[in-house]
Amino acid sequence: MSSLDINGAETTPVVSATGGADTSAMSFNDATNQANADGAAFKRRLGFGFWVAATWLGIVFAAAVLAPWLPFKDPNVNNIVSGQRPPYAPSGTHLFGTDQDARDMLSRTVFGARVSLTVGLVAIGMGMLFGGFMGIVAGYFRGWWDRVISFIFIIFLSFPALVLAILITALLERSLRTISITLGILAIAPVGRVARATTISFADREFVLAARTLGAKNGRIIVKELLPNVLIPMSALALLGMAVAIVAEGGLAFLGLSVEKGPTWGKVILTGAGSRDLQKAPWIAIIPIIVLFLTVLALNYAGDRIRTYFDARETGL
């Protein structure tokens, strides 16, 4: 049952104080609001479901990182059996089957994970680095810094993300670097807004005042006092953001704009998504969709759990 226990162990639902303030994280907010309500009764644990999600992510990451050294077939070799027309259905030799060119789908999915996970990591890494920095500066110094940075965030948020991604990838070469950086730029504003809001909530607290009274300079206060506190909600956001970036790569693939060389999850799904292929060989598209879905689910769930977990500690103060 604990895997279903998304809202924590609370029994009384609660007044949500914020109403509709932060809409970007809205879909995951109800858990937070409810956990805040009776923090005292909240059992502090990540739960069984979290560890299932973490295990799945561990397997996917390990397979992706170690792929060249593990006994996977070459994802680009056509394993044609003479006298039989590919695609071949899943079997002992090809666990996930093969595509129309008799390329092994298991290894294509694993090697696709290398690209998709890299895109996710680089994108959210850039978001955390630049967005986090800008958000903390805006939230700590306020005044003009805040106005300028918030305006930049508004510009980015009022721009349809997919359009920017289409534009950049259409105009520049479709390399892993371009696509990762494009999605990274898109991650800056959402991450930055959360960093700013969190910083503001901490900047006036006693421990910051104490550090300043002891003579700490701004830089030291930001790094030693604020950063550790801002990083916690950001780490939960990072997992959610990574899921978004991985899905975005898939979307770009369907517009013909994903990484040109080698398999990616989006491209692997696309190879099997045509009507005729879907009818004859549904495994080509559907198995990678399931892998993608489980990964996104695991990232969302783990992020949600981590957030609830640390929020509960906050209310205990």
Next chain:
Amino acid sequence: MRYWLQRLGVAVALLLAVSALTFGAMNLLGDPLFNILGPTSASTLPEDLKIIEAAKAEYNLDDPLPVRYVKWGSAFITGDFGVQFSSDGQPPVSDLIKERLPRTVMLLIIAQTMAVLIAIPWALFAASRANKAVDKVSTFTSFLFIAIPNFGLAVILKYLFSLKFSIFPLIFNAADPFWSRVWQLFLPAMALALPVSAIYQRLLRTDLITTLQEDYILTARSKGVSKRNVLFKHALRPSLFSFVTIFGINTGALLGGSLIVEQIFIIPGLGSAIVEAILREDFPVVLAIVMIVTAAFVVINILVDLLYSLIDPRVRSA
């Protein structure tokens, strides 16, 4: 009032920035002349040079970039989106958009209607049984729905309901009568609507639970109003405020999703238009679609803000 002027200013600035950026990038990074004439564009033969001159004059390629931007921009505002970069330039971009845009818009309307029709009963059901086993299962289900990428759901729905059990038609036919086209858009809309309905449900459920704790609900109940009537007539409407916001925000997000889902169900809407245009490096078409999507996104965001302040007086005074 000042706030709205500011919002409007930002919107106009944004549209100008996007158009300038797109226009500049497309002209600097690509070779428009080559896209129009093909290999002839690099020829030095006298008869080819005449063709090149004529094409340059026809497509305004001789002017410096800023002049061309202003020419393009002032024509764009009046609804003249220019000519396509193909050897004959037919049909004009605005005709192409006029043909494709309604299909995308129809898809979005059906998808949003579906999402709301699923989300509201689902949220009412879950909120009235808050934290019981049924509610926990429903919350978990919504979690699953949110994690399905729309293109994955689209492929699975197409496989199950069009190919395996031929319940829905596989092909969108623009020449069919209105209602059969709606029927053909059912599955693609569903692929967009299901994940979004889960987002709506989670939000609405939380707000409903909050509302159900209010004193006036207790008053209504103690006066003998039935549970059902309290839920529908007293609790639902005040719980819809933040739902409006997220509805607007998701319309923008769905616009992006629809471009992708159109590709899977082979609907000749804006999605396929932009993909074709990118492949042919047909800048005026890409530019027009980028501008339309951006403008729609900006307008929707402003409308949501406006609507929100109309519904909730507290926001207006703030």
